[in-house]
Amino acid sequence: MGKVEFDKINRSETVKLPFMLDFYPLEDEKGTRISQFFKNLKEGRLTTTKCTKCGKLLWPPRIVCSNCLSNELEWVDLGSEGELYAFTDMRLGAPLGFCEDVPFCIGIVRVGDVLMSTRIDNAKYDELKIGEKLQLKIVELQDGRVFYRFAKLKEK
């Protein structure tokens, strides 16, 4: 019987934020069939899909109408103004990738005829009110991907 060898091994790779823990979706046409949403965002337009067969407005955007199963959908503008339906503040328990942003406001806004969740920028929790108007804002990540947020209107 030989002597049992002890050795040290290296696992030196550092993983920053792997794909599986990246909250932001793949946005270009190689990764998604709703890349038009993100192209529109880059032009400052928040859009979603509407079924041309049954007329159903669909949020989030998709490729098949969940009301009539048609795949003939068109892109429609939702506008750039949101009405605040509910909101809170992330104080503790933020996920990886958002820890440095704490505290930050999160809300549900009514935009046109849809309700959606959103980050709310330029806002303090104590100063927000249910029903107040918010302005669409587009944020760009370091890698060029974009996403929507809403922001408190600046004081006139």
Next chain:
Amino acid sequence: MRKVAIVGGGATRCGKREATWRDLVQEAGKAMFDSLSNLSPKDVDSLIVGAAQPERSAFQAHVAPMVAEYLGITPRKVLARTELMCASGQAAIRYAYACVSSGLSDVAVAFGVEKMYMPDMAEAQTNMTCVLDREWDGVNGLSAPPFFAMTAQRHMYEFGTTKEQMALVSVKNHHYSSLNPLAQFQKEVTVEDVLKSLMISPPLQLLDCSGITDGAACVILVPAEDAKKYTDTPMYLAGSGQANIGNAVGNLASLTDWVPLRMAVEEAFKTAHISSDDIDIAELHDCFTISEIMEYEAFGWCERGKGGKFIEEGQPYIGGKVAVNPRGGLLGCGHPLGATAILQALDIMQQFRGEVPKGRYVEGAKTAVAHNLSGPANVHSIMVYSR
């Protein structure tokens, strides 16, 4: 359809456990089989494992055969894992119920297990953020506390519910969990404690929220006609209901009226031939204090918007209108996702058998419900149990 009974079960202590996912499995499995003299792992023909996120928290998929291997079970009828997030255990019971009821299985184990504590708390929180629609809701930092915080905000805004009323739910459930040796939190709390606890997502504070919890539990389901072979005191599955509307946070039926819960309640009451007045024990999904308040309303014990007043009057205590969460609830016992519904079922069985400590014993209880919600409260699952 055959009538189905639960004849036994077992559980681990819940909390921050110095144990792995598979340690928890073995602890609960042993507790169950040790409690049954006429039933061994070899008799089990089916195994359903409720587990919400083993891929994330234990880096392990294909978990049902792993549980089978560790417990010496050789499934030959049905083997599956159920994932329905916070209701994964309820889904396991429901699946096992369907298997036994249909005649597909004669002895089915419904198992629930979750390992939630991770060395890095942010990673544990990240796991919870893919529960909602990750690309459209999770991406905004929306996880359970902020979502239920907004639910609470709207309930306060529309109905005048107060933070003190919400705190009373936590006080009640911690009172009962202080009498539960399996509970994660075995200390009483006061309204002041709740209102002084750390702010998580306003208006929700730490003691408004159920914990991050490790735990496992299991129960055995057999046809009712076979139940007395294994125990003198089986518990029967008397009816059930489950409903879902929408998924993305913007597409829910309502933030302050849980329509799918009302649908599930209606179905459960219809199949069990009961009304809300017949329920002696309700193990409700109090993931947050506001949840339990809204559940009083949806189950029909009080009017819509009056849930806060209902707890203020002491109605959900033992001796009140209905004993809600005499186990200690998720707030007191912790919420090991896949295990929670199984822990509820097990405690109801022990209530029926008179095996729980005096201060949380519901004397003469004959009918009980166990309820779980999952996701942004768009899914509600209910099981009705009877003696």
